[in-house]
Structures are given as structure tokens and as C-alpha cells.
Amino acid sequence: MARTQGSHSDITGPRIRAAALGLFARHGFAAVSMRQIAGAVGVQAGALYNYTPDKQTLLYELMRGHLNDLLAARAAEMPGADPMARLENFTRFHIRFHIERPDEVFIAYMELRNLDPANFAEIERLRRAYEDELETILRDGVKSGVFAVSDPRIVTYAVIAMLNGVNTWYRAGGRLSLEEVEALYWDMVRKSVSA
Numbered sequence: 001m002a003r004t005q006g007s008h009s010d011i012t013g014p015r016i017r018a019a020a021l022g023l024f025a026r027h028g029f030a031a032v033s034m035r036q037i038a039g040a041v042g043v044q045a046g047a048l049y050n051y052t053p054d055k056q057t058l059l060y061e062l063m064r065g066h067l068n069d070l071l072a073a074r075a076a077e078m079p080g081a082d083p084m085a086r087l088e089n090f091t092r093f094h095i096r097f098h099i100e101r102p103d104e105v106f107i108a109y110m111e112l113r114n115l116d117p118a119n120f121a122e123i124e125r126l127r128r129a130y131e132d133e134l135e136t137i138l139r140d141g142v143k144s145g146v147f148a149v150s151d152p153r154i155v156t157y158a159v160i161a162m163l164n165g166v167n168t169w170y171r172a173g174g175r176l177s178l179e180e181v182e183a184l185y186w187d188m189v190r191k192s193v194s195a
Contacts, residue, residue, distance in 0.1 A: 013051045015041050017065070020058050025103035029059055029114045059111060060119040066104040067126035073097055074130065083141035084190070090134055091189050092182045094163045099178060102167050109164065131156050138193065148195040159189055 019040035023032045034055055038045040052058045074097075079089035098105050108127075115123060135156040141147030149155045163185060170181055 016048060016051050017058070017062060020055075021062055021103050021107065024059065024062070024111060025106045029055070029107075029111045056114075056116055056119065059107070060115060060123070062104070063108050063111070063115070063119075063123050064126065066101065066108050067123065067130070070097060070130060071126065074133065083137055083144055084146055086137045087134075087141065087147075087189065087193070088186050090137060091159075091163065091186045094160070095166050095182050095185060096178070098164065098167055099170060105164060105167050131160065134159060141193065146195055147193045149193050155193060159192075162188070 016037065020032070020037050023036055023040060032055075034048055035045045037055075037058075038048050041048075052061070074093065077089060077093055079086040108123075112120065112123065135152045138147055138149050138152040138155055142149050142152065166181060166185065170176075170178070172178070176184070
């Protein structure tokens with residue numbers, strides 16, 4: 001494939017990752033070839049190997065980058081000490097962070113099956129770090145008597161699945177603002193765990 005008119009020899013890794021992200025989200029990891037990624041960037045397929053050894057590594061790096069960004073953004077939050085306030089902060093943060101990254105969210109949950117075992121283990125470790133915060137909030141709320149949760153781990157999975165669902169239907173400019181969606185989801189989460 002010839003170089004695309006106007007392309008530059010200094011094509012960067014971020015452009016390749018952005019193209020792969022969009023293609024994986026639209027078509028699925030298994031259906032996308034390195035040649036398609038190269039075409040989206042405007043380079044020959046062989047040029048991709050200057051930036052990534054293979055498609056598996058590209059998928060892993062996309063997932064790892066998303067989760068590292070998530071954990072860094074979460075660490076910057078100041079949720080307070082009260083379990084109820086921490087849960088509200090977590091709920092609202094999760095919706096706000098993920099609504100701006102629909103492709104990353106889709107890939108992070110739908111393409112796990114395509115990771116090799118070592119990459120899967122690392123992505124699961126990062127996901128678990130995020131999930132552990134919510135589970136800790138729920139356990140602290142049970143100890144203080146404000147939450148009635150029989151299995152905090154299962155409730156953690158359920159809450160995160162519910163919050164991730166916002167990405168499947170919410171559209172800016174729709175009937176509800178993002179702030180209204182956050183308030184409605186916070187009300188559902190609060191009611192589902194309150195004592």
C-alpha cells in the first residue's frame with residue numbers, strides 16, 4: 001500500500017492506538033487486521049511494527065492505558081470518610097469518567113476474551129484494584145449500619161454493570177442531562193444498598 005497523500009514519516013503510536021481503538025470498538029478485535037489499522041492511519045502495514053509487535057499487544061496496551069487512566073483519575077478524587085458520601089462519589093465519578101470513553105469501555109469489557117493469559121492477568125489485576133474500592137465502600141457501609149448488603153463482591157459487580165449500562169443508551173442532547181442521569185442512577189444505587 002502506498003503512503004497516503006499528506007501522511008508523514010513520523011506517524012506516532014498514539015495515532016495507531018486511536019485507529020485501533022475505533023476499529024476494535026466498531027468491528028471487534030478478531031475481525032480487524034493490522035492492514036486495516038495501517039489503512040486507517042495512512043501507512044503501510046509493515047510500519048505498524050515500529051510501534052507495536054503485534055495486534056495482541058495493541059489490545060493489551062489499549063486496555064491497560066484505559067485502566068491506568070481510570071485509576072489515576074479515581075485517586076485524584078476526594079470522596080470523604082462517610083460510606084454513603086463515598087458511594088455517591090464513586091457512582092457519579094464512574095458515570096462521568098466512562099461516558100467520555102465509550103470505545104474504551106466497550107473494549108475493556110467485551111474484548112477480555114481475546115487477551116492471552118499473561119495480559120489477561122494484568123488487566124484483571126488493574127480492574128480488581130478499581131472494583132476493590134467499591135467493595136471496600138460497601139463493606140464499610142455494612143459495618144457502620146448504613147448498607148444492607150449480604151455479598152459485597154457480588155453487589156460490586158452488579159453496581160458496576162448497572163453504571164456501565166449508561167454508555168449503551170445515553171446521548172448528549174437527549175431527554176436527560178448527564179447531571180440528571182447521575183442523580184437518577186445515584187438514587188437507584190443508594191436504594192439498592194441502603195439498610
